Amino acid sequence: MRFIYKFFVGILFYCLNINLLYADTFSSLSPSKNMKIYFNLSNSGEPYYWLEYKGRKVIDKSKLGFELKGKNNLLDSFSVIDVVYDKFDETWTPVWGEVNKIRNNYNELLIKLKQSDTQRLMNIRFRVYDEGVGFRYEFPQQKKLGGFVIKEERSQFAMTGNHIAWWIPGDYDTNEYDYTESRLSEIRQLHKKAISWNLSQTPFSPTAVQTSLQMKTDDGLYINIHEAALIDYSCMHLELDDRSFIFESRLTPDAAGYKGRLQAPCKTPWRTIMVSDDARDILSSHLILNLNDPCKLKDTSWIKPVKYIGVWWEMITGKGSWAYTNSLAAVQLDEVDYSILPPNNRHSANNENVKKYIDFASKHGFDQVLVEGWNIGWEDWFGRQKDYVYDFLTPYPDFDIKMLNDYAHSKGVKLMMHHETSGSSRNYEWHIDDAYELMNKYGYNAVKSGYVGDILPYGEHHFGQWMNNHYLYCVKKAAKYKIMVNAHEATRPTGLCRTYPNLIANESARGTEYQQSGGCKPFHTSILPFTRLQGGPMDYTPGIMEMDISKVNPNRKTRIVATIANQLALYVTMYSPLQMAADLPENYEKFIDAFQFIKDVALDWDQSIYLEAEPGRYVTVARKAKGTENWFVGSVAGTEQHISNISLDFLDKDKKYIATIYADGKDADWKTNPQSYAIEKGVVTNKTKLKIKTVPAGGYAISIFEVKDKKEIKGLKRL
């Protein structure tokens, strides 16, 4: 009897306990019920969450909160004062993009918290999508919390195992690293190797990595962590506790070492977690864009995708130079008399050379020609003889800005402006109105800006709150002048291009300038779509056809880690409305049949279908050119060869098409025979199936044009 009594009392207590444990657990499912977020408070009032995907835990219990300067922290002693459930479903039209319509469909869970001892309010808002979740902190207007300084954000992302990760080291100033593929437990030991071969670096912990971070679990789940809508806040890195596999946020510090200066009411960027059992879903997700605000520009008619060439590759290969002289006197004197400074005879931005590029652009249908090194100051762009070098206004003596713009316009081409700031953000802000007015005066509508070197004001970092505000200030200011911005060395994008679509591209990763031996492993371009491209387009600058750089500059003994077919594929796999054909005109003349793909490929799309994807192995995507029935397919391989089997069932069943396949040649090899490619042309329909082999660091590209007149296909075979 006593036993039975004890048993029942036991059961009662057990149930009560369950209730106690779960009474305060709040949860929300995604619209398809795939994804489920849970929120609770620990006994000491610490907020935490966990995440399930198809009933499997993908993020284990993870704490949320902040350490503040000089005040009580926002880490514990919270109670839930209100919970609001909501849902949202809307379809919007991007100004440019991978698709012409984007559905934004989520369920929302808003947890309103109050800290018992301080009475301060902090909300955590979760948005649960079918492909992932976003959460952010919000600080409502309140009496007990006004301005505050963040010592560290302590958002955790607890992994459930020793996953495989594709990572670059945490760094406050550069994303230009080679990727490493390893287990989480191996990050510490591989960190040293991962930071070698880099110019400027501030890696801060041997287990810190950057986002967007791509992972894969042993049971085949793909997890991606990044952030969205990074505004007035510092960029987040993730530091791994490699015993527990818990990542925690590490924000970029300011000059005083603090991580953020906020004033309520305010909110943080979204922390995003994407999950799927199909890697293609990570690539086709619009979660990051959806978490950004709708477009704030009223008139966007002036924002146009751009295909361009430039004198840039001459400089990167060392054939040409940005500077007009080799004399530092050019930046030491207030008034420089160029007639007494000897030219170095390598200055690429000279009238004759730029005209040659304009002619080539006009002949082959490019929109713009980027001319770097057109303005004075380049003699000291690393050295900093002065705290500010450039005025962004004064051309070198051999660059006739009016003549060249007039010449370009007469040939249906625009010049692209270049503003290297050498990291001096204040100097740029001082000159920015004059610089943009000059662009308006001469008919430039796009600027490539850059932030090489340490940031001025001293002590600030490229990815800190200060600089993030600067980058956005420039984008907003540029919009007033109807100027599109492509900022290099800026913080990696977080989807702000939805709100400000004149932010047409960024760099923020190793681009082609690093796709040289030693700079990238062969799998580089099969990782970037999973990582860097999550937040927005990249000015990757592909299209190199002369892979042996010593043929461009005998003193440079590097080679490009790619085949020609890989370089063509990048115009499709690396989505961007801004695309450069980076190689020299004379190299394109040598491969004019392959060059045809670069001329043909579209920049803006109605549809994108990821056909195959595996990080570091291969990415194959088909895209339908905006407003047409034409398609382009691109496929890049990683370290190993890949046999790609694809079906063209995405084509219209009632139409015929002419396809041109640009594939790796049978004997192609990025090290020994990168210029081997095979072009095949024929008729395809939606029944066509293709099997194409790509070599390591290789790829293929296909253009598929709708047949409008039967005569076009006469004599062509079926593929």
Ligand code: NOJ
């Ligand atoms: C680094 C940029 O990534 C590169 O594209 C540019 O040419 C140089 N800075 C000079 O601005």
Ligand code: CA
């Ligand atoms: Ca760069």
